[in-house]
Amino acid sequence: MRHIPDLSRAEFAAVGVLSSGILLVGIFPTAVLGLISSSVRQLSKVVG
Amino acid sequence: MLRILLLLPLVGAFAITLLPGGNLRLIRFAALLASGAVMALAWALLDQFDPAIAGVQLFETHVWNPRLGSAFSLGLDGFSFPMVLLGTLLTVVTILASDCITKRVKGYYALILLLESGMLGVFMARDWSLFYVFWELTLIPLFFLIDRWGGFNKHRAALNFVLYTMGGSVFMLVALLLLYDANPGHSFDIASIAQGARGLSQEAQTLIFLGLLIGFGVKMPIFPLHGWLPLAYVEAPSPVPILLSGILAKMGAYGLIRAAEMLPLAVQALQGWLAALGMISMIYGGVLAWHQRDLKKMVAYSSMSHMGVVLLGIATLNEAGLTGAVMQMLAHGLVAGSLFLLIGLLYERTHTRDIADYSSLVQVMPRFAFFTVLALVAAVGFPGTAGFVAEIHVLIGGFARWGGWVIILSLSVLISAAYAFRTVGRLFTGPVR
Numbered sequence: 001m002r003h004i005p006d007l008s009r010a011e012f013a014a015v016g017v018l019s020s021g022i023l024l025v026g027i028f029p030t031a032v033l034g035l036i037s038s039s040v041r042q043l044s045k046v047v048g
Numbered sequence: 049m050l051r052i053l054l055l056l057p058l059v060g061a062f063a064i065t066l067l068p069g070g071n072l073r074l075i076r077f078a079a080l081l082a083s084g085a086v087m088a089l090a091w092a093l094l095d096q097f098d099p100a101i102a103g104v105q106l107f108e109t110h111v112w113n114p115r116l117g118s119a120f121s122l123g124l125d126g127f128s129f130p131m132v133l134l135g136t137l138l139t140v141v142t143i144l145a146s147d148c149i150t151k152r153v154k155g156y157y158a159l160i161l162l163l164e165s166g167m168l169g170v171f172m173a174r175d176w177s178l179f180y181v182f183w184e185l186t187l188i189p190l191f192f193l194i195d196r197w198g199g200f201n202k203h204r205a206a207l208n209f210v211l212y213t214m215g216g217s218v219f220m221l222v223a224l225l226l227l228y229d230a231n232p233g234h235s236f237d238i239a240s241i242a243q244g245a246r247g248l249s250q251e252a253q254t255l256i257f258l259g260l261l262i263g264f265g266v267k268m269p270i271f272p273l274h275g276w277l278p279l280a281y282v283e284a285p286s287p288v289p290i291l292l293s294g295i296l297a298k299m300g301a302y303g304l305i306r307a308a309e310m311l312p313l314a315v316q317a318l319q320g321w322l323a324a325l326g327m328i329s330m331i332y333g334g335v336l337a338w339h340q341r342d343l344k345k346m347v348a349y350s351s352m353s354h355m356g357v358v359l360l361g362i363a364t365l366n367e368a369g370l371t372g373a374v375m376q377m378l379a380h381g382l383v384a385g386s387l388f389l390l391i392g393l394l395y396e397r398t399h400t401r402d403i404a405d406y407s408s409l410v411q412v413m414p415r416f417a418f419f420t421v422l423a424l425v426a427a428v429g430f431p432g433t434a435g436f437v438a439e440i441h442v443l444i445g446g447f448a449r450w451g452g453w454v455i456i457l458s459l460s461v462l463i464s465a466a467y468a469f470r471t472v473g474r475l476f477t478g479p480v481r
Binding site for chain 2: 003004005006007010011012013014015016017018019021022023025026027029032033034035036037038039040041042043044046047048
């Protein structure tokens with residue numbers, strides 16, 4: 001276990017994109033909430 | 049525009065089959081180029097998409113089979129567009145993480161792009177017959193990806209996965225045929241079918257909804273339709289569970305939202321049952337995840353637990369809960385994608401997924417440790433992460449609907465915290481071996 005290489009640049013980029021998404025949606029959720037809110041409101045009127 | 053989005057991965061897949069098989073770098077570059085172009089195109093649609101409009105946008109339709117009333121209709125709304133964005137992002141990430149694939153590389157990347165086209169088709173389809181075709185289309189590349197590039201039990205896992213999904217699809221197909229029959233216009237158009245379906249009695253709606261629930265529930269998966277899950281996730285080649293859990297499971301949840309929209313009397317009648325199934329999935333999946341020593345199995349069962357939160361959010365039938373369900377679909381796509389990616393990268397280096405084989409990885413792999421801890425705390429629903437936004441909405445919606453019963457969601461969060469922090473402790477602390 002002492003000599004396992006850490007993430008390469010390509011791996012870092014791949015994981016970094018997803019982790020950024022996790023934090024961005026967590027800290028600034030309004031961007032996504034704005035995208036879905038109209039459709040959600042309409043659905044809640046139909047089923048609620 | 050949506051047609052191009054759908055066709056671009058197919059063009060990429062075809063182009064890859066024409067490349068010389070020995071040039072791995074060129075094949076990978078072509079796959080990355082095709083998936084990158086699809087992602088750029090999808091994200092560029094943000095400019096054209098108006099979030100204030102609740103209905104379908106960017107709609108395009110072409111007559112497909114007029115005798116059957118089916119059309120090649122595509123469109124996006126607030127439920128499908130975030131899934132399209134997530135799907136294109138996860139495909140690029142999957143291709144970036146596929147360096148470990150060294151055999152039959154052309155076939156592998158062509159199948160990944162074919163899979164992308166299928167899942168985009170599911171989310172963009174505005175006709176149930178088209179939806180069904182794309183739903184089934186995703187099975188073909190997934191079967192071959194697991195069966196040809198998978199682990200020791202790959203044949204059993206691939207067959208198990210396909211049989212479960214096709215078994216569910218039979219129920220879905222019968223339900224769709226009943227809906228088609230009930231539609232006076234005899235069309236598969238989603239809006240037209242919804243109009244016809246709302247005129248059905250509660251009993252008829254409930255029967256049809258149950259058929260759709262089985263079909264979509266297998267894919268999510270929810271308890272007790274999750275039998276294919278551990279084997280398929282564990283035996284699939286390392287990068288494939290990123291798509292399997294990150295976006296293909298969301299196809300089931302998305303289908304269920306469409307079914308609820310179409311059959312409101314059924315979803316109201318079954319509200320308590322749906323909530324119970326969601327809660328059982330959350331707790332049962334969480335407990336199973338807690339008991340795993342295999343890291344991939346742990347994340348697989350945690351996925352089931354998180355999809356239980358989606359089902360609970362849908363079952364609230366109120367705005368907060370439904371918002372939480374869609375946010376959880378997005379959050380889980382990012383979190384499960386990260387976790388499967390990280391575990392896959394670790395496995396490719398050490399060839400073990402047994403948590404007991406690891407210790408103090410933070411000292412040798414600090415970047416890996418940082419991202420893994422971040423993904424695990426997001427899976428728990430830690431404030432400041434996407435998981436928190438989703439769970440708090442489901443909690444608010446659930447409390448408004450059932451009051452104190454939503455304490456079960458808190459219990460599920462507690463179980464998630466138990467296995468997440470146990471994993472952090474085992475992987476990253478202790479003496480260096």
